[in-house]
Amino acid sequence: MMTARRIPDDAGDLFAELPGIDEETLRRLHARLALAANEAGILDVAYRTLDTPVGTLLLAATEKGLVRVAYDREDHDKVLEELAGSVSPRVLRAPARLDPAAREIEEYFAGRRNLFDLPLDFRLSNGFRRTVLSHLTEIGYGTTASYAAVAAAAGSPKAVRAVGTACATNPLPVVVPCHRVVRSDGSIGQYVGGVEAKKTLLSLEAAA
The missing domain is CATH 1.10.10.10 (Winged helix-like DNA-binding domain superfamily/Winged helix DNA-binding domain)
Incomplete structure (x- = not known):
């Protein structure tokens, strides 16, 4: 049986062995990787983190919508592995897909939003x-x-x-x-x- 694995979330994981690459270059390479994966239709689960008054939240989305919000205490690495197994192993840190969700959640905590208007993917509940x-x-x-x-x-x-x-x-x-x-x-x-x-x-x- 093949074990589901997520795409490394840190660009350093992919390019660390290449000499002379600084952190900013790594970030740009990672952004290009995320964009290319999305354009190729192989970015099944994108994720990012967001600092909030209740701690750092993990946000994850499929093409259908926001699929997961997780608290620190749920163990973000474990949540990502679960997403790799239950949704798709093609999981990548790609903040752009989560920008609308992050913006609305920030507005909520700032007291400027009382209703979320986001596409949601409920596949994890039945x-x-x-x-x-x-x-x-x-x-x-x-x-x-x-x-x-x-x-x-x-x-x-x-x-x-x-x-x-x-x-x-x-x-x-x-x-x-x-x-x-x-x-x-x-x-x-x-x-x-x-x-x-x-x-x-x-x-x-x-x-x-």
Whole structure:
């Protein structure tokens, strides 16, 4: 069985053995590689990182749209390997494809955006989990909903625990707002990015 491997994300990995190449030249070579891969139709998953108030986020996109947002605590290298196995081994650091997503997320954290307008690729979620994600976008900015309420909206009122699992495995946190789902008693509950990140997001929206 062939093991899926991602394209090296650092231009230095590709050209390190070439003598006399400085860091700026490496960056240009890498940019050319990313552009050529995209134009040739072989850039299946592009990614970049983005510094935010909740830590460094990994953003990844296919040609269909944003496919993954990952927190530091999820281990970015592990997430990239998972994308190589579940989507395509042709994964490359190519920030240009992620520029629109990065811009909207920066606007969100700056308090200038309360609704994301990005094409999303939900291929990493299926079945009931995918149904739950579709209902999360209906929870308005600055508001919350209980796990029970989301379960009812998804057509399975008794599936409260399954809603929790769907939120915990949400491949697009922040953009698909699982942070707005709380417990029925009003307590904050768990979050893929950690409780502090969830509090930060809810506080940001409440202050707007």
